[in-house]
Amino acid sequence: MTRKTTRRQFIKLTSGGIAAAGLGSLWPYRAYAEESLVVVEWGGIYVDSMKELAAQQSKFDITWELHSGGAAAILPKIKGTFPNAPYDLVASWSPVTKSMLNEGWLEPIDLKLVPNLSDVADLFIQKDDQGRPINIPRGVGAMAWGYRQDNCPIEINSIDDLLSPKLKGLIMFPDPILNTNVQMITLARARGGDELNMEPGWEFMKELAESGNIGRVAHSDAEIVNSLTSGETCVTFSAQVNFQQVSKNFPVKNLTKVPGDKGLKTAYFTESWVVLKGKNAQQAMEFANYTMSPENNEAFSRAIGVGPANSKAKASETLADVTMTPEELEQFAFVPDWAYIGAEVDGWMKRWEQEIVPLL
């Protein structure tokens, strides 16, 4: 005997099923983990590595939100909702952390909840007016000039080589927002200036723009990796993590230790967790502490290609180009005044639009 299902029976059955599924979704899924947190992280290898760490614990159920570009892009979203921002823990870096501190959004870090912070060098920890730590440094990254050797018509040995006519359209120059304009600070240093005296840098920048060597202006790290990988451009200034991505398929030369050149210097930055004020601040600190244990910090920093902030964690061997002895640090590296340049970016961006873009 065959049983026929009428159209009405089918509709009843399916609508009942859909309703049951809908009601089911209202059931509090938080019951599976002790606590729920919303964590903002960069995409790609950053969030993948952090998800791997999060999967190894069961105390916190994490909802991941991705930064849409630079860390500063999260600021308007927090501004619009604070003090009820839907985020608990945010991956940030030096200048953006300073902006959040200025707004009064950050919860000072409690060392009882984040004991692993005591293994981080004090140099990397940002503090509020009362001297309380407001970030949990995860890694120490380096930014420098570098190029794809197989696609670059010349060997670059000095920053003035960027003006070579052979590099027509082959330079990827990040706009002043990306890297907080450290790339132009290197140009300024090449001509005797620094972040406090940027005029020489602007003059160099104008020469570079007029040379026709800038093929693309980058707004994001993804653009840098895509452009170098596709062969559209071959030279850029970027965080080492991007050069590492490109070097998986192409030979890349990092210009991190070039003797005798004032411009080809390596800039160091710290990328950290920051905890937003709110009802989950304590839990956010606990989760951040979990990610900062020596073994977890080592695994994460190894995956993303930065030096671990926890002094008990070992640095990856692949970071040889940016790992420096104290003497090398003196010779090849500098740490920009992040608090100062963070406040200057708005003015630099306007100047870029008015003086440089028309020349490109």
Add this chain to the structure above:
Amino acid sequence: MKLSPRAALLLLPSAAIFLFLLILPLANVIDESFKLFIPGRIGSAKDAPYTLTNYIELISPAYAKFFLDTFLLGLFACAIALFVSFPIAYYVARQPVGLKRKLAVGFLICMMFLSALVRVYSLELTFGPVGFLKQVSTLFGLTPNSRTYIELLTIAGLIHIIIPMSALILVGTLQNISPRLVEAAQALGAPRWKAHLSITIPLSARGILSAFLVSYTLCISAFVVPLILGKGRLLFISNLIYSRFSEVANYPSGAAMSMVLLASSLLIIYVVTRIAAARWGTE
């Protein structure tokens, strides 16, 4: 037409949505545009004083150039798109109802669903500096890295987006024009081109104006197309606004720029509409 209380009641939900989602946020942006921004902060402070600085900053040749690029490239793209989409729409509208017509309309609708990102990257990967058809630039006497070639690619990106929409708008207009009018003109001795220019074009003027206004609005507010195909060297005002709001958190400056773009756009649309009304009696 007098509005009855019942009709007014029915309009209430849409009026409320209009007020809460458009008027109030817009008023907020206007207010923000007059506030003083302190670098290093995120947006303006609650008690920030009012100022005209954000507008005064825009009075510079560089920003005039950004506005000019936005409006002129948008205009070129619209003109080319209308020129291309009119014959497509005419062909579709004159097809008898059947499979061929359904397929043509279906194709245009499918094109509307194609993501803007897919469109621009397809152009970039085909005609860009590493594209297999990059040599097209030499036909124009340009190099793939030249500013003019970047502008041409950006126009191509805009056209890619607005052609299907313009064609669909024009199909609606053209199918309401009786083909017998053209046939009558030809029977009276008018050549085909003259019958077309003196009958079809004037009668479809309203549709052409609609297609132009919708396309132009999309072009001057385009963000993704200039962002990717402009390679950071060609910036539209929407790119500058995004940068102010999302990257340097200078909301007052971004708000001022948005208001100037809005006012300029409204002015252009008003002028175009008045000219069209005077020429073809469209309202």
